Amino acid sequence: MSEHLTTVAGVAVDTRHFIGGERIAATETFTDVSPIDGTPLGEIARGTGTDAAAAVAAAKAAFPGWAATPRAERARLLEAVADGVEKRLEELAVVETHDNGALLRSHRRGVMPRVAHNFRFFADRLRTLGHEDFETCGHTQHVSWDPAGPCVLITPWNAPLLLATWKAAPALAAGGTVILKPSEWSPLTASLLADIATAAGLPPGVLNVVQGYGPEVGAPLVAHPEVRRVSFTGSVPTGRRIAASAAAHLTPLSLELGGKSPLLVFADADLELAVDLAVEQYDNAGQVCLAATRILVEEPVAAEFGRRLAERAARLRQGDPRDAATDLGPLVHPRQLEKVDGFVRRALAAGARAVVGGHAAGGQPAGGHPAGGRADGRDPGDGRGAAREGGLYYPPTLLTDVAQDSEIVQEEVFGPVLTLQTFTTEDEAVHLANDTRFGLAATLATGDHERARRVTAQLVAGTVWVNCFYVRDLRAPFGGSRHSGVGREGGDWSFDFYCDLKTTVTAPNGWTDHG
Numbered sequence: 001m002s003e004h005l006t007t008v009a010g011v012a013v014d015t016r017h018f019i020g021g022e023r024i025a026a027t028e029t030f031t032d033v034s035p036i037d038g039t040p041l042g043e044i045a046r047g048t049g050t051d052a053a054a055a056v057a058a059a060k061a062a063f064p065g066w067a068a069t070p071r072a073e074r075a076r077l078l079e080a081v082a083d084g085v086e087k088r089l090e091e092l093a094v095v096e097t098h099d100n101g102a103l104l105r106s107h108r109r110g111v112m113p114r115v116a117h118n119f120r121f122f123a124d125r126l127r128t129l130g131h132e133d134f135e136t137c138g139h140t141q142h143v144s145w146d147p148a149g150p151c152v153l154i155t156p157w158n159a160p161l162l163l164a165t166w167k168a169a170p171a172l173a174a175g176g177t178v179i180l181k182p183s184e185w186s187p188l189t190a191s192l193l194a195d196i197a198t199a200a201g202l203p204p205g206v207l208n209v210v211q212g213y214g215p216e217v218g219a220p221l222v223a224h225p226e227v228r229r230v231s232f233t234g235s236v237p238t239g240r241r242i243a244a245s246a247a248a249h250l251t252p253l254s255l256e257l258g259g260k261s262p263l264l265v266f267a268d269a270d271l272e273l274a275v276d277l278a279v280e281q282y283d284n285a286g287q288v289c290l291a292a293t294r295i296l297v298e299e300p301v302a303a304e305f306g307r308r309l310a311e312r313a314a315r316l317r318q319g320d321p322r323d324a325a326t327d328l329g330p331l332v333h334p335r336q337l338e339k340v341d342g343f344v345r346r347a348l349a350a351g352a353r354a355v356v357g358g359h360a361a362g363g364q365p366a367g368g369h370p371a372g373g374r375a376d377g378r379d380p381g382d383g384r385g386a387a388r389e390g391g392l393y394y395p396p397t398l399l400t401d402v403a404q405d406s407e408i409v410q411e412e413v414f415g416p417v418l419t420l421q422t423f424t425t426e427d428e429a430v431h432l433a434n435d436t437r438f439g440l441a442a443t444l445a446t447g448d449h450e451r452a453r454r455v456t457a458q459l460v461a462g463t464v465w466v467n468c469f470y471v472r473d474l475r476a477p478f479g480g481s482r483h484s485g486v487g488r489e490g491g492d493w494s495f496d497f498y499c500d501l502k503t504t505v506t507a508p509n510g511w512t513d514h515g
């Protein structure tokens with residue numbers, strides 16, 4: 001086997017960059033480690049500014065041909081990519097789970113089918129994307145969606161391939177060429193995507209993948225003057241750096257950043273449904289930007305809701321994400337574990353009370369790498385425990401007695417940590433819900449349709465879910481307000497972003513037709 005191939009659970013993954021249709025080795029590499037048990041997964045190309053420049057050059061060279069490719073042909077090729085994803089769905093699911101520690105059952109049932117859907121949806125949308133015409137005093141105003149050029153896509157580790165393709169599919173459909181830079185904590189499925197795109201017949205240079213650390217290869221990509229779009233999902237500080245850098249060349253950008261979303265539970269809600277919605281927030285060990293981690297409950301039902309939620313959270317099974325019975329896998333990286341543990345420790349020191357979890361055994365951080373354990377040092381009753389598996393396991397945690405202006409209520413933790421607060425009036429609920437610097441999403445549990453309408457109208461959030469959570473329709477705009485982001489992607493909003501819209505105004509009777 002080539003020194004540039006690694007094998008993860010039987011699946012061969014190329015660890016080099018993919019630039020201009022070629023695999024390009026790097027002079028330096030970094031070690032990718034599985035959060036499940038600390039197993040090294042491969043030596044991955046550690047990109048540099050030179051690699052970034054080569055990738056942009058390849059994307060620029062491929063752009064005229066791809067932009068001129070008829071829409072129907074671009075759509076056909078994207079559907080061929082979707083077919084390839086479906087054909088290799090099990091391999092993608094297994095590799096992603098080893099790489100980022102998220103549940104294998106979620107990758108199989110939800111995430112990888114959505115990856116294929118990302119391509120099918122935007123292929124389909126491309127076919128029906130309109131050309132609008134307006135009439136003004138006999139003048140025709142024709143609006144067209146012109147491909148913009150090379151697009152840099154920088155993606156995180158919590159949903160690596162889902163988020164990469166949520167950006168790549170519309171960028172490619174729009175006639176742009178792509179340079180994808182996945183997170184250094186989850187680099188593998190992006191490389192498999194390059195193989196799938198090649199097998200599907202995507203021309204060289206249309207999709208490029210560069211691997212490596214953000215400051216070393218992501219930053220020069222964003223700063224490159226030939227790049228026409230930057231789309232980023234990740235943390236607020238990195239988003240700020242990217243925006244500042246893109247400003248130098250006025251490169252249009254789309255930022256999907258952090259969240260600190262509320263779940264508002266009104267006394268008229270179906271309480272069991274509200275508890276189900278709250279428990280869902282522990283999915284992916286809380287490493288979800290949309291997670292409603294601030295639970296706000298109306299006083300009369302707060303005690304009962306809190307009791308039921310604590311009971312359910314304590315029953316969640318933590319362990320190996322490959323096991324179908326596991327509810328919570330590990331955190332992605334030792335740094336993430338440290339970060340989550342730090343937030344909880346400081347919250348407890350500030351007077352918060354852990355109703356569930358939150359207590360690191362013997363004053364030690366909760367878990368370790370590669371042979372850590374559960375925060376409370378105990379295996380769950382079934383013996384399939386984090387301690388036995390090793391890894392970066394942090395227990396589902398529920399904190400009460402938290403002040404609205406405290407760090408734990410105001411800052412994104414990105415781990416399985418929920419806070420519980422109460423309110424007495426609808427106005428107070430809205431005030432608390434909006435009282436952070438974020439505005440990504442909000443979830444309501446209420447039995448009153450009028451109330452849902454009233455409250456929703458006052459919430460600052462890119463998406464509001466009423467009596468449900470994470471129901472996605474790719475036709476809808478998706479993104480965040482305030483520090484949760486800039487711009488919206490999804491449906492035609494994605495085409496708005498990835499295209500240069502052009503209006504052509506033609507005068508009446510303006511032709512001198514000698515033919």
Ligand SMILES: NC(=O)C1=CN([C@@H]2O[C@H](COP(=O)(O)OP(=O)(O)OC[C@H]3O[C@@H](n4cnc5c(N)ncnc54)[C@H](O)[C@@H]3O)[C@@H](O)[C@H]2O)C=CC1
Pocket residue numbers: 154155156157158181182183184212213214215217218219222233234235236238239241242256257258259288289336339412413414
């Ligand atoms: N909104 C979301 O979905 C996500 C939010 N986060 C938040 O961010 C925190 C830290 O996670 P990180 O992985 O460190 O996030 P990050 O924002 O630093 O990394 C995300 C991506 O940006 C790249 N990057 C980093 N610095 C860059 C730069 N200067 N120029 C270009 N690209 C750069 C990284 O290589 C990675 O691909 C988490 O604890 C969580 O709070 C993290 C991941 C996703």
Ligand SMILES: O=C(O)/C=C/C=C(\O)C(=O)O
Pocket residue numbers: 158159163166233287288289290472478
């Ligand atoms: O469904 C999407 O398009 C985006 C989902 C985003 C996340 O789950 C995340 O970033 O955590």
